[in-house]
Amino acid sequence: AVDPNDAEGVAVPFALYDSKDEDKEKCDAFAKTLESKPFAAKNERKRYDTMHHGWAAARGNLEDEENLKQFKDVFERMSAFLNKVLDSE
Numbered sequence: 001a002v003d004p005n006d007a008e009g010v011a012v013p014f015a016l017y018d019s020k021d022e023d024k025e026k027c028d029a030f031a032k033t034l035e036s037k038p039f040a041a042k043n044e045r046k047r048y049d050t051m052h053h054g055w056a057a058a059r060g061n062l063e064d065e066e067n068l069k070q071f072k073d074v075f076e077r078m079s080a081f082l083n084k085v086l087d088s089e
Helices: 004-009 024-034 065-087
Strands: 015-019 044-048
Touching: 004 024, 015 024, 015 065, 024 044, 044 065
Parallel strands: 015 044
Antiparallel strands: none
């Protein structure tokens, strides 16, 4: 579970890709706290309102067209995020 208080301790760029099963208010609060960090421009957040928790991992159903579409989207985003962060170090 996402705890907005944990965002205070984040010391590096952070990507948050939450599903419909995560508490939106808590994820919003977590992301809001990250906006005050000196690396805020490197952070990324996207909510996947149509996806269940685990859609891009063990609970994913890649035979389902929407799940596959969002699976590809999140992995493309993660790859771009990591490239952006690692290239700037």
